[in-house]
Amino acid sequence: MLKQAVLLLAHGTPETVEQIPEYLRNVVSGRPMPQHVVEEIQQRYSLIGHSPLTELTLEQARLTEAELAQAGQAVRVYVGMRNWRPYIPDVVQQMRADGVEEAAVICLAPQNSRTSVGLYRRAALAEAGAMRIDFTDGWAEHPLLADAFAERLHDAQARMKAETGGYAPVLFTAHSVPARTVQPPAPDENHPRHWPGEGADPYEQDARTTAELVAMRVPEIPAWHFAFQSQGASGGPWIGPTVEEMLDSLASQSVKNLILQPIGFLCDHVEILYDVDVAFRRYAAGKGIRLERPESLNASATLARALADLAERGLKKLRTA
Template sequence: MTSNAPDAVLHASPAASGGDPFIEQPVAYDAILLAGFGGPEGQDEVIPFLRNVTRGRGIPDERLELVAHHYRAFGGVSPINGQNRALKAALEAELAARSIDLPVYWGNRNWAPYLEDAVAEAAANDDTTLLAFATSAYSSFSSCRQYREDFSRVLDGTPYDGVVTIDKIRPFYDHPGFVQAFIDGVHDAVAGFLADGVQAESIQVLFSTHSIPEADALRSGSRDVEWGPGGAYAAQHEAVAAWVMDRVAQLEPAAASVPWELVFQSRSGPASQPWLEPDVCDVIGELPSRGSQAVIVVPVGFMSDHMEVLWDLDTEAKEAAEQNGLRFVRTPTPGVSPAFVAGIVDLIQERLEGRPNADRTRVASVGGSFDVCRPGCCENVRAGFKRAAAGVAP
């Protein structure tokens, strides 16, 4: 059974069980576990799904319905499961093209197919040494540690406890395969506005990501690093945004004069709880007074076109731009672009080969992309530390 020692790495492969931040020895993984958030696929599933997302918080269905209308506007179907099906197929094709014989199992945190089902299927096939790819790039409770808690939850006290191990691919915000889609999108949008006669100084780029509580942001990432007021979460996003703008300026020199900033969206907490700001729509409302004529919104916090992208950006942010007389472009997410899919398989190969950390490909890195998460990282202030795989306890 799994050790309860305070320094244990729960449910880890032998190579990761010692707690080293980087696993620099080859590991013979049996399979890849694609870990998703999940989403409803019909009107009848919307409220049950939202109950799963908010479990333990005592939110009544009447309040959940305020969010449900986002899904109902799209027939009750979140795009996220379809996107993960496409990603699974793309990963399987890329792995096969590189002669990497690893199956891909897919399980979600909040809706079918669930992580429990994926682990059971893997174990039934004698695939017990799993490497998980969680579909979120940055360091925070909701984008990293909560997945690790889920891995522990689906193994603790089950027939798979002590049989199945789950390691996790590092946060991949700084991998070029993830960043490339944002570079391409911003370059195309800036070039398009410039060709239409909009001056560079009148174009505003807004890099948007999901807001999280300030207290959680402060605790994101390793406690050994002084990240600043937004923790690792904000620092990593800022680094990606700066890298993107620098590369766009190399491709389009006039873009060096284009202003940009990091903004936030999709907050869901009570008004009394401070969340990361400013809000994307609030900033759009200020742009005319700054002399802006066009706005480019970059969903830098999102791997694919989630509901938050389709509703909060393509609907609400676009409407805010129209109301303020601004031209509007929302750039693409990585999705299943060839560069991104190849980048994920590069991350898998890092672990299969035990590639030394010094030899790994990174851009825009401010640190924090560990193979084994450090003690106390990404604490959930409201719930404290729960058992979590793929990291040194707590």
């Protein structure tokens, strides 16, 4: 029987503040990054102390492997990062050296953008050689993903009611992306540009779909809203509305308590520990809004079951193809 395995792909994060310039060069594919942007990101990392993305992703892999073993699938779950160690190409090479012949590959970005998720796909396929791969493009509608977020949101709403006497509206968020990466360019015969796939990119709708599925599972929510967070410093527009714009709007509606839940991230890292817990909380307070956040999924057993289910589907397709 062919030796199978699972590969989880994530963004990656540096271990130290000193590594951030090299890390950012990876993120922007070597393009020049203004020094003030580098220094700002270094400041954010220093304020949160450490980004735990790598260790949390490794723990998610361990839990997924345990779920698969419990279901009778004795396969190893590897982790590869796009922008930092362990790099995806190095991990795929190690898998081949370990004798892996087929792999179910899952990007830990549930909402699919053909441009960004496509980078993960290309990084894995580039080193696959004869190893056969089943790549999960997107899983924004997976019921266990929505269950996992809903569990965290239930707990946050219970705390909010105990402290304030009522439930709070929810602002769901996902990472923004440059508009040019998800919107097909206007036809230009003189400068043709390849667009990956037909029609609109699914990312924005995927993100809103996940939010809607979570909200349906938490009936105590009095109202919910959606925004894109963590817009970058690169030129050109990024998709919105921004969190700050939504906080302005909610403040004008006299909202005093708010729960913000990122549904595009599966574990704590700088976009949560700084952007949400520091920057957005400070901005909300300036508008008279108390902003709270549910615990991130991190080591959620329900998330591990979702990943194991996706892995089982991918491995089955490889066996029966």
